[in-house]
Amino acid sequence: MEKSSSTAEVVQFGMFTYHISTRTISHSGTGKTSRLPFYPARIMDMLAKKKGRLVGKENLHFAMYKGQKKPWPKLTAVDDTVRRVRSVLDAISDGARGGDYISGTWGEGYRLADEPTPRREVFHQSGGPRGGRFGTALRAIGRQ
Numbered sequence: 001m002e003k004s005s006s007t008a009e010v011v012q013f014g015m016f017t018y019h020i021s022t023r024t025i026s027h028s029g030t031g032k033t034s035r036l037p038f039y040p041a042r043i044m045d046m047l048a049k050k051k052g053r054l055v056g057k058e059n060l061h062f063a064m065y066k067g068q069k070k071p072w073p074k075l076t077a078v079d080d081t082v083r084r085v086r087s088v089l090d091a092i093s094d095g096a097r098g099g100d101y102i103s104g105t106w107g108e109g110y111r112l113a114d115e116p117t118p119r120r121e122v123f124h125q126s127g128g129p130r131g132g133r134f135g136t137a138l139r140a141i142g143r144q
Helices: 038-049 056-067 076-093 133-144
Strands: 009-013 016-019 024-027 034-035 102-105 109-112
Touching: 024 076, 034 076, 038 056, 038 076, 038 109, 056 076, 056 109, 076 102
Parallel strands: none
Antiparallel strands: 009 016, 016 024, 024 034, 102 109
16 A cells, blocks of 8 residues: 655645655656755755745754754854755756745745745845845945
C-alpha cells in the first residue's frame, strides 16, 4: 500500500514544487528535479513551512544547526546558504531567475513567495522599498 503525502509535505510556489520529506525540488516548466544538500534543505524546509511569512535570520540559523553542539557562530552562513538555494532554483528553471521566489528583507530575514520578486529591490520591515546597502547614502549625497 502506497502512502500518500500530506499537503504539508509538498509546497508549491510558482512553477516549483518542493517535497519536504525527500528534500527534492522540481520545476514543472523544464521538468528538472534537484535534491538539495543538507543545509540548504534545512533552510528551504523552514521557508516552505512558513511560506509567505518573513523568517528571521536567527530562526533560519537555528534551523540549520539544530541538534549540533557547536554551530557556525556567524549569521552570514544563512546568507550563503540562501544563495545556494537560489542558485539551485535558477539552475532547474534554466536561468529563468527561479531564485527570485526567495526575497530578502534587509537586516531581518527571508521569505518564500508565490510570485517572484526582483532581487535588486530590497524591502525594509516597514514594507517600503529601500536602496539597499548604499542607497540611503547615495540619496543623501544627491541632496547636497
